[in-house]
Structure formats: C-alpha cells, structure tokens
Amino acid sequence: MSSKDTKLASMRRAFGEALFALALKNPNLYVVDADLYPSLYLTDFKARFRSRFIQVGVAENNAAAIAAGLSATGKTVFLTSFACFSPAINWATIRQSICYNHHPVKIVGSHAGLMSADLGASHQMLEDVALMRTLPNMEVFAPIDASELKMMLPVIAYSQTPAYLRLVRPDTPLVNSARSFTIGKSRFLKRGDKITVLGYGPILTQLLLPDFDKFSLDIINCSSIKPLDDKTILTSIKKTGRCLVIEDHQQNGGLGEAVAKLILTSGQKCKFIHLGVNNAFGQSAHNYFDLYHHYALSPLAIRESLKKLLSTHAHS
C-alpha cells in the first residue's frame, strides 16, 4: 500500500505459524476453535497437537466458557474465530467466564474491519475494539502487519491478563521494523513535527505513502490499544498540536474516542480529526480500497484531513 515495491504478507498465516512454534515449546498451550481453524492457518497445529486442539463447532459462547475452564486448570488458551462471531456473539460469556473470573484467555478475532471486502457487512466487524476495550481486565491488541504479530504473540501468550487480538483477512504491507513488542508501548513508524497520526492495523500503513511525506507526520502505531501508550501520544501531541486518528472500525467506541478523552483530560490544546466508519454498516466490494474510498478512509480522505489540520494553527 505504501509503495509498489512494498512486500505483502498474511497476518493470519503468521499467526498460525507463530502459534505452532509456541506450542512446540509449551506443552500447556491449547486452541479452542469455533470451526474456523483453516482460515486461521491452524491446520498444522490441529494435525500436530491433536489433544490440545479443542474443536467445539460453530458455538462461540460454548467455546469462550470452555476456554475459560481450560485456563482455570493452568493451560494457556487461545480462542479462535472471526471477530464478527468472537467477541461479537459471545461477548457476555467473555465478560463473565473470562474477564470476571480472571482467566487469561487469548481471544483471536480474525477478518476484522472493511478489509474483509467481499464478505459483506455481516463479516466486516467494526465494533470489536469497542466491545473489548470496555471490559475490565481485558487488553486489546491489533498488529500493523505479520511481522509485528510475530513479535506480539509470545508476549501476549504469557501475559496473565485476558487479551483480544485483532487480525485481518487480506495480505497486507510489511512495514514493521521493530524487533520487539511491549504491552502498553506504541511505536513510531515515522517522525515529524506537524501532525500526530494515530491508528492500528494495516489501515495505518496508508499514511506511509510518499505523497504524505511533505506533511511532516509523527506516525504512531498504537497496536497496544489497551493499555494505550498515553505518554508517547501526549508527548507527540504537545509537539504538533494536531492529531489525526484513523481506524478500520466504527468511530463510536474506537481508538479515536480513547485518544479524544486522553487529550481532553490532559488539558492540551489540539486540533483533532477522527477517521473511522461513522455509524454505518459495511458492504461487499471486490477489494477494500473501494470501501475505504466510500467510507472516507482512503488516501484521498486522509489528504483532505491533513490539509484541514494544517489550515489554521492549533493554538490560535
């Protein structure tokens, strides 16, 4: 997305491979799957670790509470499905059996966002981050690419907190150059001093287009959505006085709201634009670029927003 020679890679494949590698080292690592393991590249896991692969069928509530029970016996448990089913269908089970009972189950929701273009609105989960970040004890992560996911997975696996991990369907640009991942820490993708850009997931890679170099962007990858790296974000905003948040998610309940609250609470003055889906469902399209264009999340909309942010001085 950022340029023609950018390499693409599948976040889902990276997940399947990284989990397989973790399971080789950890005999207590289990998968509870709601019949979507091929889509999460867990076919090898299933074949190799038969007794640690619990197939519960298309029953996401059952899956979530079984995962919680397994976790209570000391297992490291990954609950795998699509985001539109888990954590959507089973939110109340996650709330009670996982969060309220303090079981560090790792909920993996794939196919999130408009990126699941042809599948249509039912599958284009745009509310998962909102659902998960409101839950006490729950941490929320969304890698920007396959490379970051591989850094992230072992860290999340051994954290003693329930976590939600948001994955996307298509192959997406490899842009991560970080060698490690820390919960609650964000990463700069680019340094600048005019506008702070915040986001998570592959949609943020659009900001790396050469066209945007002239805007002097401070681009921060907020892959740790909760806990959020308040300090890095506020330090950048203090410098720029302008903030653009972009996410492949509803504006309601998303990262933008978390950041807006952070800024208002800090007392800093800041011009603020939030790009996300505005109280609407998605729809089918041949590719997600068309959807990003329709829902004002494309490079065109980004350019307009950046111009608008620069049009008057933040502190005037």
Next chain:
Amino acid sequence: MALFSAPKTHPLHSKARSLRLDILEMINHAGFGHIGSAFSSVDILISLYNSKLFNFKKDRFVLSAGHLCASLYAVLADTGYFDKEELFTFAQFNSRLQGHATIDTPGINYSAGSLGQGLSYSIGLALGDPKHHVVCLSSDGEHNEGQVWEAIMAANKFHLGNLISIVDYNGCQIGGTTQEIMPLDELAGKYLRFGWTVTTVDGHNFYELARVLKKSKDSSIYPACIIVKTVLGKGVSFMENNCQYHDIKKLAPDLFITAKNELQRY
C-alpha cells in the same frame, strides 16, 4: 420412590433444617435473595459437601445458577470454609458473599450470575484436568439458554466421564412455571438423546441423592446428568411451588415468623 418425602430419619436431615433457617435469616437480613431455589437446592448441596465421594480440594464444583448462592453460602459456612456469622454480610457492600456467587467467597470456583455458562466452563475444567471430577449445578429454567445445549452436545463429543451435570428441576422461573415460560418437557430424555447417562431423583431425599451421586460418579465413559426433582421454596408452605417466591425482598414480619416456625418443625 416417594417423591419429596424428606425422610427425617437420615442423619443429614437436621442440617437440612438448620441450614434452611440460616438461609431464611440471611436473605431476610439482606432484604434480597433467591429464596425459592435456595430452598429447592440446599439438600443437593448438603449431599454433595457431606459426601465422601468428592474431594473439593481436587474435584471441582461449579455453581452455574449463580442466583441460588444463598444455599451454597450456608453449606460452605457449615462445612467450615468461613464463619457462619459472615452469612449476615450477604449482598452487603464489601462482603465476600455477593448477590450472585463469585470467586471472592472461599470455596467458590466460578463467578456466575449470567445463566447458561457454567456447564461450558465445567467442560473446560473436565478437559483440562481429566483425573478429577467436575460437578455442575444448574437450574431447569437455565436450560432456556441455547448455550446449555451447546455444552450438552459438546460433553458427549469429548466423552467426559468425569463430568456430572445436576439440574435443580423445581419447575419455576422468574416469570412463572417452566411449563408456561418455555416447556422443557421430558428433560431426561433430551439429555439421554444427547449421549448422557441420566438419572432422575427426589431432590429432598438424602438416601436417594447419595445413591444417585455415587452411581453418576461411577459413569466412566459418559457424562452423567442428574435431574433432581425439587420443590421451589421447600420447607415453607406458602413458598412451596409458588413462583412468586423465586426471589424476595424483606418478608413481612408475620410471614417471617410463620416461615421460621415451619422450618423449626421441618
């Protein structure tokens, strides 16, 4: 089998009386509580916790129907998990005895309240620790929840011989009888067709309860279901089978005295 006979000859019968009195005092003091199902379930819990069949330091008990916690609190206090005086903190601010069962209470393994999740949770426990038994108590009304049927299906798939699902079948739920709200019809037959071994038992007869618990524990290949036929509000005539006593606030003083007098003679 004489249903609902509550034979007074059994050594546990005096507990059935004294713990019912504890439950009445506890709920009336709190001005809140699900008294009907506390009285219907208390004999099941007395049987479980006074049986040598299970060691609940290793075997696990899961209360799925978190609202009937008052009976579990009374039994846990009686078993020595905490002092009986603590029962009077039930549903108060800062209490370890919350309005619905939680892991804050010594002896409780699962925080519940939202119905339908406990049997699935128990499956996770049974899969993760196959050497020990998991006993799950749910309510009949709880079987309205689709998730319970997901769990019933899955327990059979995983051949969980170490799982026992006890259903407190008192025939009442919050808005009326189970027959009226959502008929369960022949629940035993449904479990049976889902691959479980099923036994139906009089839930206020300690002799029968002990026999069936032993039989169910010995079911080594199949998950075992015990449909426990109980009486909502058992022990207090005006509460018995009266769905209005699913849950109560403070009882009127004369009703409280009547209830107490009846339970003293139980």
